[in-house]
Amino acid sequence: MKGMVFTEFFNLVETAFGADMLDDIIDDANLPNDGAYTAVGTYDHMELVAMVVALSTRSGMPVPDLVKTFGTYLFGRFVALYPKFFTDVNDSFVFLSGIEDIIHAEVLKLYPDASLPKFDVQIEGDELIMTYHSNRHFADLAEGLIIGAAQHFNENFEIVKTNLDENSTEFRITR
Amino acid sequence: MNDLDLTVEKLQRRLAREKRAKQEAEKLLEEKSLDLYRANQQLSTFAANLEKIVEQRTHELKIALLKAEAATRAKTEFLATISHEIRTPLNGVIGMASILIDTPLDDEQLNFVQVIDTCGKSLLSLINDILDLTKIESGNLELEQQTISIVDEFLNCLTMLEGQAAKQQVTLRKTFSPNIPDYVLGDATRLKQIVTNLLSNAIKFTDQGNVTLNVDVIEKTHSTVTFKISVSDTGIGIPSDKIDCLFKPFSQVDSSTTRKYGGTGLGLAICAKLVNLMGGEIGVESEYGKGTTFFFTFTAQLATQEVSTKTHHATQQGNELLSILIVEDNLINQKVLQISLKKLGFTNVTIANDGMECVELFNAQTFDVIFMDMQMPRLDGLDATRIIRSLDLAKPPYIIALTANAFQEDVKLCKEAGMNDFLAKPLDTKILKEKIELLNKQIEF
Numbered sequence: 373m374k375g376m377v378f379t380e381f382f383n384l385v386e387t388a389f390g391a392d393m394l395d396d397i398i399d400d401a402n403l404p405n406d407g408a409y410t411a412v413g414t415y416d417h418m419e420l421v422a423m424v425v426a427l428s429t430r431s432g433m434p435v436p437d438l439v440k441t442f443g444t445y446l447f448g449r450f451v452a453l454y455p456k457f458f459t460d461v462n463d464s465f466v467f468l469s470g471i472e473d474i475i476h477a478e479v480l481k482l483y484p485d486a487s488l489p490k491f492d493v494q495i496e497g498d499e500l501i502m503t504y505h506s507n508r509h510f511a512d513l514a515e516g517l518i519i520g521a522a523q524h525f526n527e528n529f530e531i532v533k534t535n536l537d538e539n540s541t542e543f544r545i546t547r
Numbered sequence: 548m549n550d551l552d553l554t555v556e557k558l559q560r561r562l563a564r565e566k567r568a569k570q571e572a573e574k575l576l577e578e579k580s581l582d583l584y585r586a587n588q589q590l591s592t593f594a595a596n597l598e599k600i601v602e603q604r605t606h607e608l609k610i611a612l613l614k615a616e617a618a619t620r621a622k623t624e625f626l627a628t629i630s631h632e633i634r635t636p637l638n639g640v641i642g643m644a645s646i647l648i649d650t651p652l653d654d655e656q657l658n659f660v661q662v663i664d665t666c667g668k669s670l671l672s673l674i675n676d677i678l679d680l681t682k683i684e685s686g687n688l689e690l691e692q693q694t695i696s697i698v699d700e701f702l703n704c705l706t707m708l709e710g711q712a713a714k715q716q717v718t719l720r721k722t723f724s725p726n727i728p729d730y731v732l733g734d735a736t737r738l739k740q741i742v743t744n745l746l747s748n749a750i751k752f753t754d755q756g757n758v759t760l761n762v763d764v765i766e767k768t769h770s771t772v773t774f775k776i777s778v779s780d781t782g783i784g785i786p787s788d789k790i791d792c793l794f795k796p797f798s799q800v801d802s803s804t805t806r807k808y809g810g811t812g813l814g815l816a817i818c819a820k821l822v823n824l825m826g827g828e829i830g831v832e833s834e835y836g837k838g839t840t841f842f843f844t845f846t847a848q849l850a851t852q853e854v855s856t857k858t859h860h861a862t863q864q865g866n867e868l869l870s871i872l873i874v875e876d877n878l879i880n881q882k883v884l885q886i887s888l889k890k891l892g893f894t895n896v897t898i899a900n901d902g903m904e905c906v907e908l909f910n911a912q913t914f915d916v917i918f919m920d921m922q923m924p925r926l927d928g929l930d931a932t933r934i935i936r937s938l939d940l941a942k943p944p945y946i947i948a949l950t951a952n953a954f955q956e957d958v959k960l961c962k963e964a965g966m967n968d969f970l971a972k973p974l975d976t977k978i979l980k981e982k983i984e985l986l987n988k989q990i991e992f
Binding site for chain 2: 376379410411412453481482
């Protein structure tokens with residue numbers, strides 16, 4: 373998993389729960405690098421999972437809620453860090469349809485070895501059907517990101533989430 | 548605010564500063580990575596294009612090379628064909644003219660025939676020169692390395708040109724250095740060609756005077772010797788501005804000279820190329836109106852005379868007893884050779900119209916000498932020779948190739964097929980006589 377997901381997670385935890393909480397969950401998760409992450413590195417996603425679990429334990433909030441919240445926050449950070457992907461896009465469906473071909477293509481330029489989740493997108497009438505494929509089981513993160521997109525484009529999404537199999541989750545989105 | 552609070556605030560500011568610095572560094576790194584990625588892309592596109600262009604150029608060059616090679620082959624084949632086609636009728640013209648000269652003719656008729664003879668011979672020498680030059684230029688000429696006596700070879704050249712010199716009232720002189728070794732390794736034919744050409748030129752451009760052949764040794768090591776050969780005349784000389792183009796093909800000092808003196812303008816070009824091939828240098832010194840000196844140098848390996856193990860019976864046989872077979876499909880050529888041989892006293896002559904007839908004749912009889920044409924219908928001269936050489940004959944015939952194919956490769960083919968000697972058409976009666984006389988000494992009876 374890309375390092376920027378880790379560093380942004382730290383930012384969120386620090387902002388929402390404080391620097392002490394961050395120190396605590398880093399200790400709890402028993403990380404191999406003691407939490408020294410850099411945005412341009414690549415790390416085991418299980419380390420993130422361990423921290424989220426630790427945060428859930430300490431805060432009493434369920435893991436899926438935490439992950440979803442983080443996804444929404446992450447979307448906002450994407451907009452701040454990579455404004456060029458958003459300058460000419462005014463429609464959330466157009467943006468979501470382009471993740472695979474435009475954004476992931478750019479990521480691969482910088483990180484040719486990155487193993488990215490796969491998004492199949494199709495539009496049926498007013499509905500956008502987005503299928504998330506990944507063996508990392510971060511469908512909640514994906515959902516948070518979709519919500520973040522809706523907020524960015526000032527739209528209201530209604531999302532119906534269905535687990536298709538172990539590694540695939542379908543989101544049917546209407547607005 | 549107490550001291551502790553101040554310290555914490557300071558540390559927090561430091562932390563924030565470090566965080567910003569880290570984020571800035573990460574951003575920079577991504578930007579640089581992207582630049583690098585783009586540069587890489589450009590480079591690989593560039594490399595791919597370059598490869599494509601190189602491939603295309605290589606392909607074009609290959610085609611050009613193939614075309615050039617094909618053109619060279621075509622030129623050589625064309626020359627071989629033309630040479631053959633011109634030599635065959637020329638053989639008839641020169642042969643018949645030389646026979647006609649010896650018949651009763653009045654002065655006017657004799658003059659006409661002599662003109663035919665002269666024209667024929669000059670046409671022949673032009674063809675020979677062109678063939679020679681083309682061959683040297685195409686890099687196909689290989690110099691032989693035979694054991695030769697420089698003195699003997701050059702004396703031969705002088706003897707050959709005595710007639711021409713006498714006509715021009717030119718006295719031929721010679722000075723040979725006493726240091727000249729008895730034998731060296733060299734190409735006798737080509738050395739004689741150069742010297743004969745220089746001598747012949749000198750005689751041509753000298754009216755009543757002297758032509759001197761001078762052979763000097765300018766350097767000698769334990770294994771090699773370097774000669775400087777010069778030919779000086781007291782002739783018309785060459786204007787200094789014309790000297791530069793002397794060794795270029797088809798150049799003449801001027802057109803009026805061409806008219807007066809004739810010549811193809813190829814002789815010196817051939818000499819220069821041959822000398823070059825021998826690793827030597829050629830040059831000229833001339834004073835207009837007083838005379839000219841041409842000189843060339845070449846280095847040869849020293850050689851010792853090989854003792855011939857062949858024993859030749861010197862018994863001279865009556866010419867009429869020598870049985871000769873002419874194998875030739877062209878009727879005129881048959882006649883020319885038959886008459887020429889008759890004039891030399893050879894009357895026991897049989898004719899076969901092609902190789903097949905020749906081989907059939909050997910079922911019943913045998914011959915001392917065969918004149919064998921190379922290109923004939925049904926069975927060519929090379930195959931006929933091979934068949935005869937495969938026969939178990941008590942006295943194998945002496946086979947002389949007689950052909951209009953004047954290339955060195957043909958000589959090689961003839962020798963490989965088992966022929967003993969080679970005569971190029973058109974046949975020179977003088978050379979024919981020399982060959983026959985030599986033959987008379989060589990054949991064991």
